[in-house]
Amino acid sequence: MNVIEFEDVDFNYDNSPALIDINFSIDSNDFVAIVGPNGGGKSTLLKLILAQLSPSKGTISVFGEKNYKSLEKLGYVPQFTTHQHDFPLRLMDMVLQGRLRSNSLFVRHSREDKRRATEILEMLKIGEFKDRFLSELSGGQRQRALIARALIDDPEILILDEPTASVDISVEQDIYDILKNLNKNMTILLVTHDVSFVSKYVNKVFCVNRYLHAHQLDELTDTNAQEVYNKSMKMIKHQCGL
């Protein structure tokens, strides 16, 4: 089943084209990496999916619905670099923000939300840090906290913007293992710079540089032939301008 579909989508920022003639579809069990040079339109693509921008031309359907604006089944994980690292907030309270709605009033969270948050933190192996403040967490723990905040709302599609931009290689591996595991139940879409590293995990690579080239990786990994694989990687990197 297609969960996200772009048909002939263009997007212009004040008459300068940012994305041109974008066509792709994402299936419910896909794990997609979006790669491409800075300024190539990766973030614009995410914003279109998240309905923060509207296309200049073409149609976008999410869950078969055109103009999907309720966003309830979309989980979003932004880059932590945009947040204040010493913000006076406990890990648990940050995760619980994922359950907030415009009618959530007063100070306390519901017991059910807290139980669910604890469960997710345990799953991501940061349960023991739930009462710590954000300033006391490492980069990898913060990144997982942001993933937890998205997961607490039970999304069907998880969208991540460079989840491993500020963590070291072993943490990167951990995070991809977590995502691989989550991929059993949900669609995953992530922006990254490192196409070689993620190719072990993902089944599709989208190269975005104003135009979008979709590459299917399933067949590649099946062949197991290193040479074929390397050649394809080279071609993908070349097409993506990386």
Add this chain to the structure above:
Amino acid sequence: MEFFESLFTVSFLRNALLAGLMASIVCGVTGSLVVVKRISFVSGAIAHSVLGGIGIAYFLNISPTIGAFVFAILAAILISIIKQKKKQNEDTVLSAFWAVGMAIGIIFMSMTPGYNSNLMSYLFGNILLVTNSDLWSLLALVFVIVITVVIFYRQFLAMIFDEEYARLKKIKVNFLYTLLLILISLSVVILIRVVGIILVIALLTLPAAISRLFNRSIGGMMFWASILGLVFTFLGLWLSYLLNLPTGSVIIVLAGISYIIGAFAVKK
């Protein structure tokens, strides 16, 4: 000792202390939000533009507090709208509010027959002039501020921590930002009674900034900023009484020195 006896017997000292107490609560609650959201410059613009309202109120011969109140709310709403439009450089707009508000105030004051010396008390505050009816209106404002923060506590935090994400969760970010600026306006109206327009940002931000050095949670920050605000206003009142100095300025100097000491102490 004479000072402490006077606190209970002399009504203007007692009123000053009560006004200081209410100002302290505001320092803690609104001040903490201002500090974590990093909008002390916005607060400064609101505070200074208020002089326009005070000037017009003088000219029309109505209560200056009402003039201040109306201008503070107007400034908050306009600044919020301009921020949402994003067409203008926010920095420039705020500076304009800051200066134009004061200019309007001075023009209207100069046009008022029988030029008065009260200008100084609005610029630098005079906590010793707080009347009983002032106290009741301050109390009402404090009540509104605290209740609003309690009701929207989680939403405010979500908006301040990650505006983009809050927006995705359908939280009314623009509404909350405007509401926060209105709370700042109300706080400014209260604090002006204590330290005046010019010194207001210091009292709004310094206790919260010191409190942040020693507290990791926002609740703790609010509580200890209130306590610090109370200590500063009380000591300021006492010292100014002993040394015959302007109270508002003494309060701010105390807060400033404490912040510097605190910042150095925590760094080590």
